[in-house]
Amino acid sequence: MNDALSEGASDIHFSPGEKTVTIYFRINGYRWYYDKILIQAYQLLLSYYKFSTGMDIAEKRIPQNGTLLFNHSKGMYDLRLSTLPLKENESLAIRILSKQDFPDLDELFVFPKQAKELITWMENKAGIILLTGPTGSGKSTTMYTLLRASTQKHGYQAITLEDPVEQTIDNLLQVQVNEKAGFNYDIGLKAALRHDPDIIMVGEIRDQSTAKFAFRAALTGHLVISTIHAKNAVGTIARLTEMGLSKIDLQQSIIGIASQELIECERFSNGKSIMKRAAIAEMLHEHQLEAAIGGTPSHNIPGFESFSDLRRKAYALGYSTP
Incomplete structure (x- = not known):
């Protein structure tokens, strides 16, 4: 250790x-x-x-x-x-x-603009924010950081449903789901809604019932943030459609989708240059999100930056290696 x-x-x-x-x-x-x-x-x-x-x-x-x-x-x-x-x-x-070294959101992302956009998503009173990407891409870290920043700034009542609780954080009501004991995400969500939350964090949307309940909570006036496994931002739409959610559900509920990937980039600490991993994110919000839900391919969505675009941009600006 x-x-x-x-x-x-x-x-x-x-x-x-x-x-x-x-x-x-x-x-x-x-x-x-x-x-x-x-x-x-x-x-x-x-x-x-x-x-x-x-x-x-x-x-x-x-x-x-x-x-x-x-x-x-x-x-x-x-x-x-x-x-x-x-x-x-x-x-x-x-x-x-x-338990003490909590990074700021700016430290997690290669481009500070993306971190700032995520913070603005958290200003919404209702709707769902989805963070996607493979295991180890930093989704949970981003989610915890957003929750911590929002509760500190606004004093929100935030309840998390996790399996297991990954990291204990002050001022969050963290509930451990236990499927073996019959306490699943569905039951946890129903109980959480009776606890007057401003924000509900669902550790992961794994199946149709959890997806539908999370979206129903978002439609009934709660801010929900969760993760889901998908290859990229546009692929998240197809994943949710497979889980039985309609285009109307997606249009009325989703605030934004951020699909993360970690790349090595140069960071400065105590005047020294070090190579660390930081996130780049494909982001769908507002008109871009509407286009993606409507079936527009990612390369035809105005202003949308794919992972390939973001990696080239990071290299061109001298943030990352070839």
Whole structure:
């Protein structure tokens, strides 16, 4: 853990072999070899972490997950742990989330203009904001940052529904969905609406029932923010249509869609130039959104910048490498 934090790792992976377990760090999106330990030492470590996070130590046939608070000289960290059953063993992955090092929205994006536009979306009293992209593209970080900025500025009552709660944040009512216990997103959303929220965050829209309920909440006067897996911004429209939402639902509910991708770019810290990952986003809003819902291809939407356009722009302005 000490080495992972000093290297700025976001994840630790334990990959079991026959006699040893290989440990990797995820740093700036890349997976680096760290060390090997004996399988016996790993079994003790795994049992300790499963017990500490409330997992079933005896259960090795199904995936499990849990969270743990880690106290370090640098501060407090939330650890999100997950196990995966293998033929002879279980693998373990640990996501490291800082409880004190919250970035500003400007720091997350290559282009500050995109960060400012997202903040303006949060000024709406009702509707739905969707953040899309593959796993590891920074959707959750952006969502948390937007929520934190909005609650601090306006004193909003914000309720989150998550599976699991990824990061504990002050002044947010964070509800952990537990599908095994029958507490799913549908039930959570119905309960949240009775709690007089200004903003509802749905960790992820995974299925038709969650999508329809989230959009219904947006139509009945609530601001909803959520993530959904889609290849790009325009592809999100097709994904929602597949989930049974009509064009009218989309037109009446969606404030904007931002599809994220992380690229390496130059940043300055204490006068030194360092390479870090930051987000570029395909963004659909107002007339561009109307065109996309109407079926206009992305290359024909006026003012729309695709990932390819944004990468070229970042390189041309000297922000990123070829």
